[in-house]
Amino acid sequence: MINRKKKVCIISALIAIFSIYLVWGTNSISISRYNIENSSIPESFKGFRIVQVSDLHNKEFGKDQRILMKKIEKEKPDIIVVTGDLVDRRKWGTKNAMSFIDRAMEIAPVYYVSGNHEVWSGKYSIVRNKLLEKGVYVLDDDTVEIKNKNSHIFISGIIDTGYEDRENYVDDILRKVSKDIDDNTFSILLSHRPEHIKDYSEVGFDLVFSGHAHGGQIRFPFIGGVYAPHQGFMPKYTSGMYQMKNTFMVVSRGLGNSVIPIRFMNRPEITVTELM
Template identity: 40%
Template sequence: MKKYAITLGFAIALGRFLYKEDKYIQVNEREIASARLPEAFDGFRIIHVSDYHNAWFGWKASNLLDKIREAEGDVILITGDIIDRRTPNLRRSRYFIRKASEILPAYFVTGNHEAHYKRWFNLKKYITKSEMENLSFSSVELARDGERINLAGMPDPWFLGDEEDPYVHLYFDKMLQHRLNGLPAGFTILMSHRPELFHIYSKYNLDLVLSGHAHGGQIRLPYLGGLYSPHQGILPRYTEGTHIKNDTALSISRGLGNSRFPFRVFNRPEIVVITLKKK
C-alpha cells in the first residue's frame, strides 16, 4: 500500500512539473546595442514570439496574450510555426493572429510547419486579410519620430523546395542577398525561422536576426544546454540566447509550443523582449 502511495505521489509531482515546464511562459529581456541604430529607436521594444504551434495557454490564449500586453512593447515579431502541422488547430491560430495584432503592429514569417500544413493556403489567406503582415517574401520600413529602420523577412527554406536538395540553401542565400540589396542603407532586422542558417545571415550587413525553430533543444541539461533540435541534431549549437558573428546578432527564442516531442524539461515556453539601444 505504501509503495503505491509513493508511486502515486511521484507521478503527481512529475505531472505537475511537466505541466509547469510546458505551460508557464517566461518573459526574458535582452538588449541589443548598435551605433547604427537611429536615435529615435533608442529604447524601442520588440516582442519576439516564435513556434506557437497552436498550443493551449489558457482560455482564449489569455496567459499568452496577457504576457504580451504586460511586456509593453512597440512591435510583435513572430518567427514561424504559428500552426502545428501534425495537430493543427486552425481556430486557435487564427484567434492568436487576430488578438495579437489588436495589441500592437505584428509581423510574421513562415516556419517549416506552415510549409507542410495542408491547409496553409487557408491560413495564409486569413493572415493576409488580418492586421498581421506576412513578411515571408517582403520587407518594410519601421518609422519612429521621422527616422527609419528596415525589417526584412525570409520564408522557411521548405517554401523554396525540398530541403534535402543542397541547392535550396543556395537559393535561400541568393534570395536573402537580393532582398537586402533592395533595402535602404541603415539598421536592419531580419526575421527568419531557422537559427542554424546563421552562417548565411552573418555574411550580410544585418544588425539583428530573430529566429526560433529549435524549441530550446526541448530538454535542457546543465552545462550542456539543449539536447536535440531539428536540422541541428544532438547537442545543437543554436537553441536560445544571443549569438554574435561578423557584427550580426542572432537572437533565438526557445518558442512556446512543442511539435513531435511532447514535453519541455528545464526549458519553459519563452517570449523574448528585446530593447534596442543606441551605442
C-alpha cells in the same frame, strides 16, 4: 510490510511531483529579455521594444489566448514579430493561431514569417490570406520600413521552404531581400531557422529573430538542448542570444510542441528585445 508501503508512497509521491513539474514546465510561459546596442539605431528608436512569438503550433494558453496575451500586453511592445510555425501540420486548424493574431493586432503591429509546418500542412495559402486580411505584415522574401518620427529601420523576412534548403537558397534570397538596405541603417531579419546564422551574418543583418529549435526540447544544466530539427543532437543554436561578426541572433524556445508533447527544463517562452 510497513517499509514496503513507505517505499510505494515515496515512489508515488515522486512520480506525482515529477508529473506536476512536467505539466508546469510545458505550459508555464517565461520571458527572456535582451538589449541590443548598435550605433546605427536612430535616436527615435532607442527604447523600441520587440516581442517575439515563435512556434505556437496551435497551442492554447487560456481561452482566446488570454494568458499569453496578458504577458505580451504587459511588456508594452512597439512591434510583435512571429517567427514561424503558428500552426501544426499534425494538429491542423487556425482557431488558436488566429485568436492570438486578433488580440496581438490590438496591442502592436505584427510582422510574420512562415515556418516549416505552414508549408508541410499544404495550406500555407490559407494561413497567409487570413493573416493578410487581419493586417499582418507577411514578409515572404520581402523587406519593409518601420518608421518612427523622421527615422526608420528595415525589417526583412524569408519564407521557409519547409524542407532542406536548396543549394544557395538562403544566401541568394537574403541578398535579394537586403539589396535596398544600406550599411548605415539598422536592419532586422525574421527567419524561422537559426542554423543559418553564418549566412545572416555574411549578408550583414544587425539583428535576427529565429525559432524552430524548440529549445532543444529537453534541456540539462551546463549542456543545453538535446536535439533540434536540422541541427541534430547537441545542437548549437537553441535558446538565447548569439553573435557572429556584427550580427546578433535571438533564438526563441517557442511556445508549443509538435512531435514530443512535453518539455523538460525548457519552459515555453516569449522574448523581449529592446533597442538601446
